[in-house]
Amino acid sequence: MAGNTDPLSARAKLAVTAGKAAAAVSRAAGRGSGSVIGGKVALRLEPDLLARLSTHLDVVLVSATNGKTTTTRLIAEALRASGPVVSNALGANMPAGITSALAGGSDAKYGVIEVDEKYLAGVARDVDPKAIALLNLSRDQLDRAAETRMLAERWREGLAGTKAVVIANADDPLVAWAASSCPNVIWVAAGQQWKEDSWSCPSCGGVLQWSGDDWGCGECGFRRPTPSWALSGDHVLDPHGAAWPIKLQLPGRANKANATTSAAVAAAFGVHPQTALERMYDVAAVAGRYDVVSFSGRELRLLLAKNPAGWLETFSLIDAPPAPVVLSVNARSADGTDTSWLWDVAYGRLAGHPIFVIGDRKLDLAVRLEVAGVDFRVCRDLDEAVAAAPPGRIEVIANYTAFQDLRRRVGN
Numbered sequence: 001m002a003g004n005t006d007p008l009s010a011r012a013k014l015a016v017t018a019g020k021a022a023a024a025v026s027r028a029a030g031r032g033s034g035s036v037i038g039g040k041v042a043l044r045l046e047p048d049l050l051a052r053l054s055t056h057l058d059v060v061l062v063s064a065t066n067g068k069t070t071t072t073r074l075i076a077e078a079l080r081a082s083g084p085v086v087s088n089a090l091g092a093n094m095p096a097g098i099t100s101a102l103a104g105g106s107d108a109k110y111g112v113i114e115v116d117e118k119y120l121a122g123v124a125r126d127v128d129p130k131a132i133a134l135l136n137l138s139r140d141q142l143d144r145a146a147e148t149r150m151l152a153e154r155w156r157e158g159l160a161g162t163k164a165v166v167i168a169n170a171d172d173p174l175v176a177w178a179a180s181s182c183p184n185v186i187w188v189a190a191g192q193q194w195k196e197d198s199w200s201c202p203s204c205g206g207v208l209q210w211s212g213d214d215w216g217c218g219e220c221g222f223r224r225p226t227p228s229w230a231l232s233g234d235h236v237l238d239p240h241g242a243a244w245p246i247k248l249q250l251p252g253r254a255n256k257a258n259a260t261t262s263a264a265v266a267a268a269f270g271v272h273p274q275t276a277l278e279r280m281y282d283v284a285a286v287a288g289r290y291d292v293v294s295f296s297g298r299e300l301r302l303l304l305a306k307n308p309a310g311w312l313e314t315f316s317l318i319d320a321p322p323a324p325v326v327l328s329v330n331a332r333s334a335d336g337t338d339t340s341w342l343w344d345v346a347y348g349r350l351a352g353h354p355i356f357v358i359g360d361r362k363l364d365l366a367v368r369l370e371v372a373g374v375d376f377r378v379c380r381d382l383d384e385a386v387a388a389a390p391p392g393r394i395e396v397i398a399n400y401t402a403f404q405d406l407r408r409r410v411g412n
Contacts, residue, residue, distance in 0.1 A: 053102035054127035057111035064135030078266035078276035083109030121158020141336030189230035190257035194309035321352030324389035328359035356385035
């Protein structure tokens with residue numbers, strides 16, 4: 001890590017000040033946190049600002065289709081055992097948002113940064129990370145990134161030869177192929193429930209053969225790397241074979257996988273697995289995800305699911321019928337405007353639940369549920385859905401902008 005010499009020139013300091021002012025104006029106008037516009041203003045004044053802001057930090061980059069916001073939060077909590085952390089905790093994960101986050105971290109030792117998949121290689125060049133965590137790749141925002149293998153190739157080429165320690169999910173063939181160009185990889189068996197984007201070999205195009213979580217290509221020989229860290233039930237297995245209990249407030253198998261990767265990252269910075277995992281227990285919700293709120297006299301749990309892989313993991317969190325479920329789907333630019341992914345989600349798993357459908361694209365979702373043979377009711381908004389729902393805690397599942405709409409409506 002660099003010394004305490006101030007890395008910022010007068011121009012860079014001016015850029016930081018201008019960015020913070022722009023963010024403050026945005027917040028005052030009720031247009032959100034202001035992190036994106038603040039970063040854009042700062043980068044316009046000093047294009048090298050991201051690199052300058054990170055010179056005094058040991059940086060961890062976290063990228064994936066699903067789970068990167070939660071994993072970023074878990075890693076940040078673990079590393080706070082060893083020093084102060086700056087992080088883009090609200091999920092603004094493109095260069096402008098990352099710049100805004102780092103601008104507030106002059107006293108930090110570590111930077112734990114979530115990065116959008118398309119921007120990972122560029123951000124890695126700018127901030128010279130000590131570690132990069134790669135969790136998974138699957139179909140998402142089909143109008144913006146339609147081909148997952150192309151994204152994996154971008155990672156593979158952009159990260160080739162990196163000096164960073166790469167902590168990568170051995171159970172995802174696309175991630176394994178992307179990371180295999182890196183000289184220093186720590187492989188984690190974190191699981192891969194969604195396999196629909198992993199039937200062909202990313203190396204040669206042949207058919208991958210699966211046996212449980214193990215996979216390999218019979219044509220070119222590319223196969224699952226041997227992991228040194230693994231999720232085993234409710235425990236993390238470290239490279240020495242020791243088992244460390246996972247105790248999280250966050251629900252589900254996916255979050256145990258996130259915790260396993262986070263423990264491996266923390267260990268690369270000298271934080272003991274037991275210490276890291278104990279600190280992760282303090283995380284009860286992440287940017288509203290998993291929050292249980294009161295609304296109109298009812299208890300609602302807010303769940304985010306942005307793409308088929310995310311919906312699959314979320315379904316495993318839902319209590320058995322007859323727990324009522326509200327589904328909300330939008331297709332704004334932040335979600336991706338192509339809703340054809342709805343047909344990749346196994347909505348039949350919700351059979352038996354009272355289902356209420358809302359959101360901008362509620363009719364698209366209604367058609368999908370009709371074909372799946374699932375009973376549902378289309379509602380005008382959350383208020384109507386909650387009023388119509390039978391007794392019991394209501395599970396509310398929404399994609400990205402629909403989730404933000406719901407948080408505003410319930411005052412979360």
